[in-house]
Amino acid sequence: MSSEALESADRNAAAEKNEGACPVVRSLEQIGSQWRLVVLHDLADGEKRFNELKRSTGASSRTLSRVLDDLAELGFVERRVEADAPIASYYSLTDKGESLCPVFDEIESWATDWL
Structure with a gap:
């Protein structure tokens, strides 16, 4: 797998991991x-x-x-x-x-x- 493909896979994994935190992040953007x-x-x-x-x-x-x-x-x-x-x-x-x-x-x- 190319380094570009690995970076893309890492970004996708990070995005999936952070989906659960999205309401917290959105809340803190308003009141934080x-x-x-x-x-x-x-x-x-x-x-x-x-x-x-x-x-x-x-x-x-x-x-x-x-x-x-x-x-x-x-x-x-x-x-x-x-x-x-x-x-x-x-x-x-x-x-x-x-x-x-x-x-x-x-x-x-x-x-x-x-x-």
């Missing part, structure tokens, strides 16, 4: 960035205003705004605007976002045991 995880975990405690999230996460305004937009586009976070003076934006988890709460609990438990 540091800031996304921090914001999602912070919102698990309930609805928060932008500045509350900024203080509690330590993210810059630009980073937090980008992360919240991304999470809203992916369906994890919902934005509610109140016409207060000044206008206030409130963020909360959607049902999809809330479904991650047990996952965070498990990660916290694992971290307590192993880190």
Whole structure:
């Protein structure tokens, strides 16, 4: 068998082996960035205003705004605007976002045991 054929066979074997991990990989592509995880975990405690999230996460305004937009586009976070003076934006988890709460609990438990 040629080296090219062996490389192709290795790639196919690796692809088959990783098929089981695909849901995990796809999930982490959506929630796996540091800031996304921090914001999602912070919102698990309930609805928060932008500045509350900024203080509690330590993210810059630009980073937090980008992360919240991304999470809203992916369906994890919902934005509610109140016409207060000044206008206030409130963020909360959607049902999809809330479904991650047990996952965070498990990660916290694992971290307590192993880190």
